Amino acid sequence: PTALVSILTSAALDGLLTEEECPAYYDGSASGNQNEVCPEQYTRLAILLAFIVGVIQIAAAICQLGFIVSFLGHPVISGFTSAAAFLIGLTQVKNIMGFKIKKSEYIYVTVGEIINNIDQTNPVSAVLGFTFVAMLIASKKVARQYKSMAWLRPMAPLIFCILGSVIVKVSNLDQTHDVEVVGEVPSGLPPIADYNFADINRIIVPSITIIVISYMESVAITKSLAAQHGYEVEAGQELFALGATNFFGSMLSAFPVTGSFSRSAVNNSVGAKTQLSGLITGLGMIITLVALTSVFSYLPKFVLGAIVLSSVVNLFAYEDAIYLWKVKKSDCFLWF
Numbered sequence: 001p002t003a004l005v006s007i008l009t010s011a012a013l014d015g016l017l018t019e020e021e022c023p024a025y026y027d028g029s030a031s032g033n034q035n036e037v038c039p040e041q042y043t044r045l046a047i048l049l050a051f052i053v054g055v056i057q058i059a060a061a062i063c064q065l066g067f068i069v070s071f072l073g074h075p076v077i078s079g080f081t082s083a084a085a086f087l088i089g090l091t092q093v094k095n096i097m098g099f100k101i102k103k104s105e106y107i108y109v110t111v112g113e114i115i116n117n118i119d120q121t122n123p124v125s126a127v128l129g130f131t132f133v134a135m136l137i138a139s140k141k142v143a144r145q146y147k148s149m150a151w152l153r154p155m156a157p158l159i160f161c162i163l164g165s166v167i168v169k170v171s172n173l174d175q176t177h178d179v180e181v182v183g184e185v186p187s188g189l190p191p192i193a194d195y196n197f198a199d200i201n202r203i204i205v206p207s208i209t210i211i212v213i214s215y216m217e218s219v220a221i222t223k224s225l226a227a228q229h230g231y232e233v234e235a236g237q238e239l240f241a242l243g244a245t246n247f248f249g250s251m252l253s254a255f256p257v258t259g260s261f262s263r264s265a266v267n268n269s270v271g272a273k274t275q276l277s278g279l280i281t282g283l284g285m286i287i288t289l290v291a292l293t294s295v296f297s298y299l300p301k302f303v304l305g306a307i308v309l310s311s312v313v314n315l316f317a318y319e320d321a322i323y324l325w326k327v328k329k330s331d332c333f334l335w336f
Helices: 003-013 023-027 039-062 065-071 074-091 093-097 107-120 123-145 152-171 197-229 235-251 261-269 276-298 301-315 318-327 329-335
Strands: none
Touching: 003 039, 003 197, 039 065, 039 197, 039 235, 065 197, 065 235, 074 093, 074 107, 074 197, 074 261, 074 301, 074 318, 074 329, 093 107, 093 123, 093 301, 123 152, 123 301, 152 276, 152 301, 197 235, 197 261, 261 301, 318 329
């Protein structure tokens, strides 16, 4: 799931649980949002939401409604992608700097949170985080410049994950300097979903917003990468793929998902070219969930932030804005 779709899912389900389903929320005996007070009931709604989103997306693809993205011009796609890359980069600052910020889809809120919490910066995490960002960017340049080092492009993120984990483990940075780590990850495969179709009427309307925004988000990153590598995007197939992902994902207790800017950027930055990379990633995730979750206990969050930050940099197409300003200022306005 992406940050934007996660936020939309939270907004769609907020307050939907009834007093009968979540009495502790309404009688004040427990504090927090419904997802915190009644996680099981909330999770069932989120899973059903993914199912509905998937069904509608598949139906829309069959009806050939993917053409709607043809109305999105290049300035809009480029601007949307650049804004998303910028926002994703900002959200990773917390992992690198070592403090928490409120999640939001608005850039000004995220910037405000960073400014307000800058005094809580963990110096050790910040120094190591930005060092890893620099090393990741340098590794990509080395891989491009020297053919004998081409292997470094796909392997660098893994190498730095291992290096970061070793540094934290050997130096006990998580205990001595409060460096945040991933911590314990629950092992095992997710359970098979149990749908309650009687709740469909409550989530059918919110699902439309998620369908439209998630499709636009996925197509934006797809078209951006297509422009970089010179291939065409089949919008209808993209819509069907998203629908199938949500439909089958909901069966394994997933909530709505879409094409991820950050993970697509990472995939692109390590040289992935076909769907085989997704298959290998999926198999790797299954093996990890079954047998390797303990390995990630000491994986520092500043490494994850560094990987994402160094990857989304290439998605910020400021050159497009400069070009559009010179050629057609009204299109430049659309970019912003």
